Amino acid sequence: MSLALVRSQMAIENPRLEARIEKWKVFRDVCEARERLGIQDRALAVLDALLTFHPHAELDPSQGLVVFPSNAQLSVRAHGITETTLRRQLAALVDAGLILRRDSPNGKRYAHRNRDGEIEQAYGFDLTPLLARATELASMAQDVAAERVRFRRAREALTICRRDVRKLISVALEEGAAGNWDQVESEFVSILARLPRHPNRLQVEATLEEMELLREEVLNILETQLKTDEMHGNATQDDRHIQNSNTESINELEPSSEKEQGGSLGYKPQTESAPIERGNAKPEPIKAFPLGMVLRACPQITDYGPGGRIEHWRELMKAAIVVRSMLGVSPSAYEEACNAMGPENAAVAMACILERSNFITSAGGYLRDLTRRSERGEFSLGPMLMALMKANEQGNRRTA
Structure with missing residues (x-):
C-alpha cells in the first residue's frame, strides 16, 4: 500500500450509478494498452479469468462488481499458472489501477447472501476501476493503435x-558516374x-530524415551527371544531323563495292521468289541513310505518318507499323x-515494300525473305533505296 495507490483508488472507487460498459470491450482496450499500463501477458490472462467469474455481460454497479474466486479456481481459468505467479500478477493489476482488493476480516474471499440468495457483502477483487476508467482506457487504446500505425509506416x-x-x-x-561514391x-x-x-518511432523517423537527405543528395549528383551527358549527346547528334542532312551528296551514300554498283543490281520489278536486292553486303547502320534520302526514295510512306507528314525517324517507324498492318504483314x-x-x-x-507493293505478291513473305538474308549478311538497303530513288526521278521526268 502507498499514498499514490490510495489516491488512485479513491479517484476510481465510486463511479456514476448509471454508468455501465460491456466487460469484454474494456478487456480488449486493456490488452491494447498493456504496455502503457505496465502489465504483462500473464496479468492479462489473470484479468480475463477474473472477468469470467462476473456473471453478467456488462459491468454495472447495481449488479455488484466484486468477484471472489479462490486461487485454485483462478489458476485453472488462467491456464494453470502457478500460485506464486498468480499472486504477482494480481498485485500488478492492483498497481496498474485495474482492480481493487476487498479484504475480509480473516483474509478469505467470500460473500454474504440474504434469504433470497442475493449478495449483500462480498470480499475479493473489485472490478469497479475497469468501469470507472473505461473512457480513459478506450482513449489509451486508440492512441496506442495510432502510434503503432505511425511506427509501422515510419519503418x-x-x-x-x-x-x-x-x-x-x-x-x-x-x-x-562521376562523384565521390x-x-x-x-x-x-x-x-x-546509428539506428x-x-x-x-522517434528514432526511426530521425533515421528516415537522414536517409531522405542522403537520397536527395545522390539524386542531385546523378541528375547533374545525366544533364551533362545529355548536353554532350545532343551536341554529337546535332553534328551528325548536319552532316547527314545533305541529301544531294548521293555519291557518298552509294555502296562502295564495285559489284554492288553494277547495273544488274538496280531495282527491277520482282515477285516474292525473286527479291529486289541481291547484294552480299551487311546492313548499313541507320546513319548511312539520311531521312531525306529515304523519303525521296519512298515518298508514299509520308501519307501514313502522323498528320500526313514525317519529320523524324520516330514518325517513320510509327508510319511503318501502320503500313505493316495495311499490307497484311504479321x-x-x-x-x-x-x-x-x-x-x-x-x-x-x-517503306520500300510499300513503294513497290504492286509488284510483290506477299508483303509478309517478302519481308521474311529479306530478314533471313539480312541475318546471313546477304542483304543491303543501299542499292534498294538508290534504285527506288532513280526510278522515281525518271518517272518525274517523264511526267514533266
Missing part, C-alpha cells in the same frame, strides 16, 4: 528509402549504424525484321 518508409539509396549507389558505381557509401552505412537494434514477321535489321532499317524496308 516501411525507411525500408523503401534505404533500398532506393542502395540501388542508386549501385547503379552509379556500375555506370561509372565511397564517401556516399560510408555515410549510408553510418546512418544505419538501435530495437528502435522506437506482327511476328515485323518483329523478326526489327531484330535482324534494327527498328529503323526495318521501317525503311517497309
